[in-house]
Amino acid sequence: xRYALLAPGxxxxxxxxxxxxxxxxxxxxxxxxxxxxxxxxxCYSLVHDDLPxxxxxxxxxxxxxxxxxxxxxxxxxAGDALLTFAFEILSNKATHSDAAIxxxxxxxxxxxxxxxxxxxxxxxDLQAESEKVADLGRIVTLQAMKTGxxxxxxxxxxxxxxxxxxxxxxxxxxxADHIGLAFQIADDILDVEASSATLGKTAGKDKVAGxxxxxxxxxxxxxxxxxxxxxxEAKDAMQLFGAKAEIFIAAAxxxxxxxx
Amino acid sequence: xRYALLAPGxxxxxxxxxxxxxxxxxxxxxxxxxxxxxxxxxCYSLVHDDLPxxxxxxxxxxxxxxxxxxxxxxxxxAGDALLTFAFEILSNKATHSDAAIxxxxxxxxxxxxxxxxxxxxxxxDLQAESEKVADLGRIVTLQAMKTGxxxxxxxxxxxxxxxxxxxxxxxxxxxADHIGLAFQIADDILDVEASSATLGKTAGKDKVAGxxxxxxxxxxxxxxxxxxxxxxEAKDAMQLFGAKAEIFIAAAxxxxxxxx
Numbered sequence: 001x002r003y004a005l006l007a008p009g010x011x012x013x014x015x016x017x018x019x020x021x022x023x024x025x026x027x028x029x030x031x032x033x034x035x036x037x038x039x040x041x042x043c044y045s046l047v048h049d050d051l052p053x054x055x056x057x058x059x060x061x062x063x064x065x066x067x068x069x070x071x072x073x074x075x076x077x078a079g080d081a082l083l084t085f086a087f088e089i090l091s092n093k094a095t096h097s098d099a100a101i102x103x104x105x106x107x108x109x110x111x112x113x114x115x116x117x118x119x120x121x122x123x124x125d126l127q128a129e130s131e132k133v134a135d136l137g138r139i140v141t142l143q144a145m146k147t148g149x150x151x152x153x154x155x156x157x158x159x160x161x162x163x164x165x166x167x168x169x170x171x172x173x174x175x176a177d178h179i180g181l182a183f184q185i186a187d188d189i190l191d192v193e194a195s196s197a198t199l200g201k202t203a204g205k206d207k208v209a210g211x212x213x214x215x216x217x218x219x220x221x222x223x224x225x226x227x228x229x230x231x232x233e234a235k236d237a238m239q240l241f242g243a244k245a246e247i248f249i250a251a252a253x254x255x256x257x258x259x260x
Numbered sequence: 261x262r263y264a265l266l267a268p269g270x271x272x273x274x275x276x277x278x279x280x281x282x283x284x285x286x287x288x289x290x291x292x293x294x295x296x297x298x299x300x301x302x303c304y305s306l307v308h309d310d311l312p313x314x315x316x317x318x319x320x321x322x323x324x325x326x327x328x329x330x331x332x333x334x335x336x337x338a339g340d341a342l343l344t345f346a347f348e349i350l351s352n353k354a355t356h357s358d359a360a361i362x363x364x365x366x367x368x369x370x371x372x373x374x375x376x377x378x379x380x381x382x383x384x385d386l387q388a389e390s391e392k393v394a395d396l397g398r399i400v401t402l403q404a405m406k407t408g409x410x411x412x413x414x415x416x417x418x419x420x421x422x423x424x425x426x427x428x429x430x431x432x433x434x435x436a437d438h439i440g441l442a443f444q445i446a447d448d449i450l451d452v453e454a455s456s457a458t459l460g461k462t463a464g465k466d467k468v469a470g471x472x473x474x475x476x477x478x479x480x481x482x483x484x485x486x487x488x489x490x491x492x493e494a495k496d497a498m499q500l501f502g503a504k505a506e507i508f509i510a511a512a513x514x515x516x517x518x519x520x
Binding site for chain 1: 332363369374
């Protein structure tokens with residue numbers, strides 16, 4: 001669990017939890033609680049996705065994947081325990097005494113991670129891979145579930161913790177959905193353009209697996225244009241928060257400019 | 261998820277949730293919510309435990325295991341999604357409006373299922389198997405985590421839902437711990453005495469895997485005597501509830517008399 005969770009990573013989901021919490025002047029300890037929980041869920045998904053029966057990957061965050069460093073049984077159980085630990089963290093009333101807010105976060109995290117979110121999206125991804133069907137609508141739906149739902153949870157967490165209004169939540173949701181999609185498109189672009197050494201994971205993997213990527217469907221230039229458009233719209237939505245949204249604007253630019 | 265969850269099973273954990281809820285006159289819908297959640301957790305653990313990298317079992321509840329009926333990736337994801345679904349169910353405020361009670365159940369379930377409970381116990385079990393060390397203290401600790409923690413959650417759930425006092429909770433905890441252990445000893449006895457057809461899962465599996473069982477450590481007669489003693493003490497503890505505890509007494513007898 002430690003090997004998977006404390007490996008060098010971008011921590012982009014906890015980052016968004018912390019920054020959205022800052023928009024609503026939420027106590028830092030509450031943001032850390034939600035941020036720790038979402039990172040547990042994200043890391044569990046990496047451990048299970050890397051398993052031989054899934055994406056069968058040897059390298060993650062620049063190190064051997066968990067089933068390579070230990071063994072498959074350990075990887076399965078470490079993933080299971082990390083997922084469970086996320087809910088243990090969120091249900092800790094010593095960290096956050098408001099049971100209604102904790103309950104809303106738990107409900108949202110479970111929906112984002114489960115059959116109608118990340119796990120369901122991963123299943124659709126495996127089916128799409130074996131059927132070799134490339135369809136833009138399908139890949140958008142699939143990615144919205146597989147990676148978008150957890151992303152939206154992260155960006156929305158501060159609004160839940162800060163009991164924000166509907167207008168603020170809608171702006172954050174638009175930002176999250178657009179950035180989540182742009183992030184995925186950027187990943188597909190990086191998978192084509194970057195080396196394994198830079199990525200810290202195996203490059204060119206999607207092509208070998210025969211996965212339909214945004215680059216396949218839109219072309220390299222088309223994918224870059226689409227990511228750029230999504231980022232612009234995401235930044236526009238955040239104007240609502242004025243100067244406080246500065247870091248969200250910078251983060252949006254980072255998503256498409258990052259090299260790994 | 262449906263294949264794993266709706267397969268014929270004893271539903272012994274939801275049964276204990278329902279019956280402990282009845283002790284404290286809890287609304288049935290609240291018991292059903294907690295019972296559904298614990299069955300999801302139990303079934304997820306069966307799906308993952310049966311995987312080739314874990315116990316590598318082909319038969320469960322009289323049918324092919326999930327990775328045999330579908331494939332390994334589907335089994336991993338169905339397990340992940342069932343575990344997550346348990347927390348989605350428990351966090352549903354439409355089913356139970358009291359966020360503090362829901363929060364306590366979620367915290368207890370996460371602890372019972374996670375690194376210090378079921379998943380941690382399964383890891384210890386795999387380590388014990390590879391080290392071929394047979395030690396009674398170790399196997400008791402291991403089983404208390406692997407199966408006992410979830411059992412205790414089930415028996416205690418009604419007390420949480422019904423806001424029961426410390427004396428009632430202590431009696432239920434003793435009952436749960438003793439019955440949980442007796443259940444496991446009875447499983448080890450059945451693994452030696454029953455056929456695969458009767459069990460609905462592969463019999464004699466533990467011996468082949470070189471697992472240290474209670475039968476190895478205590479002998480067949482010793483294991484039966486120990487299970488009998490635990491059941492008697494469990495029944496004694498439930499005298500506190502008078503005639504209301506009748507079904508707990510019958511369930512305790514069932515645990516050691518069942519043939520599968």
